[in-house]
Amino acid sequence: MENTVAQKLEALKKLQAIDSQLVEIKKIRGDLPEEVEDLEDEIAGYNTRITKFEEELTAYKETIKEHKASIKEYQERIAYLEDQQMNVRNNREYDAINKELEMLGLDTQVSEKRIREAKIAIEAKEEQIGMTKQMLDERQKDLDAKQVELKEILSETEVEEEKLLKQREKASKNIEERLLNAYNKIRINSSNGLAVVPVRRGACGGCFNAVPPQKQADIKEKRKIIVCEHCGRLMSDVEIVIEEEKKKTTRKRSVRRKKAE
Structure with a gap:
């Protein structure tokens, strides 16, 4: 049975986490x-x-x-x-x-x-x-x-x-060959070794260019694998922490307005 897009992205995120640790080891060696x-x-x-x-x-x-x-x-x-x-x-x-x-x-x-x-x-x-x-x-x-x-x-x-x-x-082994080859190619060509990145504060976590709201919505749905139109990195998800912070900010503003009234 073929993995869902969410499962594929999760497998890629896991692989990216391992590769990032290997990069850190290489940095120690300098x-x-x-x-x-x-x-x-x-x-x-x-x-x-x-x-x-x-x-x-x-x-x-x-x-x-x-x-x-x-x-x-x-x-x-x-x-x-x-x-x-x-x-x-x-x-x-x-x-x-x-x-x-x-x-x-x-x-x-x-x-x-x-x-x-x-x-x-x-x-x-x-x-x-x-x-x-x-x-x-x-x-x-x-x-x-x-x-x-x-x-x-x-x-x-x-x-x-x-x-x-x-x-x-x-x-x-948990990633199909075509996707794995694409991941390895992107990672090798990237300056920081990142091929799979989240959206942080509305921007690509790799090149920091803005990601349109509609594309962010598509990334959240995880119905298809989406790449950054600027750097070509794979977009894994939109960080929930950022969304929660936005909600907290909205609630605080609402409270302040009510107090002012």
Whole structure:
């Protein structure tokens, strides 16, 4: 049997009450979960940067090693050629040896230059690593403190939150899928998390725009689900307390008039 409009609205009000309590729990946590997540991402970035710097450092050291090996080979070849230069038989052989010695000398200078450049780069990279590690340590301390704070808050609220989530799951089953989807969409898009609101003092309890008297009468009858024409929130009822206050005010005015007469 399909639920009446009144039953549907009551189920939505119950769900809204549960969601509002969950919102309050999230308010207690504040921005801590996001701050922790941001710090974790920042620290991961620093670790990635350090790894990259260390890989570059290793490459520079390998470059130095390779050029030192090349210089050793050049020196051995130079020593050999200088020895052979003493036994040349003609000017052609002498010139050929001199040309090769000259090329080996230039190759040695190039390798020495590459070694100097690599050493300078290593110093700069080690300084970058040191600074990054320092920033990493500072952010890690911030993260540790935030995690402790968040853990304390979670330990205080997780039992209540788990209970509310179970209640929410149970309450959601009592609402037809189409209506539940509409409720969730409105709630997610609203700034205060309210999708179901009453009429208070003649205005929408969500956006505070005036609700026409005829529409208020329709809301009271609960023959159909009515939404606010301004914010789209579901209108659950018109607060009776307000009506009683109006009646009391009217009675007081009547009494005053009678006394004046």
